[in-house]
Amino acid sequence: MTPAQTPAQPLLIVGSIAFDDLDMPTPDGIRPHRDVLGGAATYSSLAAAQLTRGGVRVVGIVGTDFPEAHLEGLRSRGIDTAGVERAQGKTFRWHGRYSSDLSSRTSLDTQLNVFADFSPKIPAAYRNSPFVLLGNIHPKLQVDVLDQVQQVQKPRLVVADTMNFWIEGEPAALAKLLARIDLLVINDEEARQLSGIQNLVRAAADIRKRGPSMLIVKRGEFGALLFDEAGTFFVPAYPLEEVLDPTGAGDSFAGGLLGYLAARGEVTPGSLRKALYFASSLGSFCVEGIGPSRLLSLTRAELAARISAFARLVDHGGELALPI
């Protein structure tokens, strides 16, 4: 079987690029990690680049304090950073502290800095991207990105993330966004908040009526659910012996998803279901290191081994026939 029926297609990723200050629990107390490369666009593009040969295009904003070496690191992995704007001022900075079991985190400080005035400008050369991932920014800006891209052509697949802040504070802008995207990727709490429905199956049906024909509900260490025209699909999270840092796992998941689809060049219920395994794999690698370190060290052989292990994790050996 040759999975790549069509050549890899360009993938546009728009989102935050940041410095994260992470307070991580260890058996000996909190260990601080400072100035860690972060941001949704960073994690998503690093994950996507594992699955494509080039074609990942990033749009984001950094300050004058952002080391060129970080951008060079992205470029060395085939990520096009021509869309990363460098503005006067400081880079977006987030300071978070995780609970001892890593199941929750507290934001100690959020300095938007240059990200406060981020108004994504999509380079002309990016506007033909058939695959678009709109990271979690103001839904008005997400729509604005789509307006710029659609001046050239309608993308093959538009995927968006959002968060409780916009669901609560910008319902009208979010409604406009939902009407224009194909796939929404959110977590279970956000799905419940957005729909006002506790049950996820019914919440998903409600959200899909608002625009996106496909919905993915992420559940962290409990995997993710896809709802689309072909029905409901479930992908587990990979059971790991050690989780070091959950930061960026959801963004790596989205990047892995889009990277696989762009590499395959097709979006079908079948390719989407396979893509979810790559999404979950990239998410699982992400949490194995502090910040994006594991994504940066990841090899093709390690990824292939994880995907094989994933296949064994869910292989029930064919037909599930009633025993009587």
Place this chain on the structure above:
Amino acid sequence: MTPAQTPAQPLLIVGSIAFDDLDMPTPDGIRPHRDVLGGAATYSSLAAAQLTRGGVRVVGIVGTDFPEAHLEGLRSRGIDTAGVERAQGKTFRWHGRYSSDLSSRTSLDTQLNVFADFSPKIPAAYRNSPFVLLGNIHPKLQVDVLDQVQQVQKPRLVVADTMNFWIEGEPAALAKLLARIDLLVINDEEARQLSGIQNLVRAAADIRKRGPSMLIVKRGEFGALLFDEAGTFFVPAYPLEEVLDPTGAGDSFAGGLLGYLAARGEVTPGSLRKALYFASSLGSFCVEGIGPSRLLSLTRAELAARISAFARLVDHGGELALPI
């Protein structure tokens, strides 16, 4: 493919039989359900009986207040109730109230009644059971059941459940039990408590060193993990549009698991993986009704349809090849 390589084999189930008083949330407030048939052995045997043609043998204890009609209901489903002891006094009664999203419950009252002095007597005719499910009772009593059974023959598969109460209060008795069982079925909190290890993969490795070569960790609506000689396996919970009552879901899961294995008559990593889908299916039906009502109304066609839906839920369409 004919799944039943060998004839169905008898399955012995030991555990509680109870009246449950359930306070269930509804949009209009708490709705009381009183004198609901309950208990681990009840749920497990009803689930197992869906997958076998006879051969399910129950050992438990009820009081003089327990309607013969309930036992007749079990018998009409092919469950052998000759091992159900009727003692002077009242039947075990539990009163629980669920939170509005059904994710947690509070025990308002627990009256052990005749269950307080339960000392399982395994009828001579039951002692040749090759499949044994030891429901959650004092680990000393679980060992005592094994002693009685092993006077006749060593069972093919011994499965046990336990709970935080015994993990905390009876570690020595529990250690003796663990050394004598093949498969322990507990939830994630219990696995963490028993091992003292937060990470489930490492917790599982620790627990398996204490005796059971196989461990299943249930995670409620998030599915279950199996750890055995063949590696790690994951089965999701079926995403339902409506959950009415989680009571007995874990016991139905265990009953479905054992019922499938007894019907197949073989225990291999392969049959265990398939069995987990039947376990999760029976658990999913259980929560669709108050008490065991859905298990009592369940038809073979409905079970076959649920299993098919489950297969679609996890069917990623074959090989997961890297796209590049």
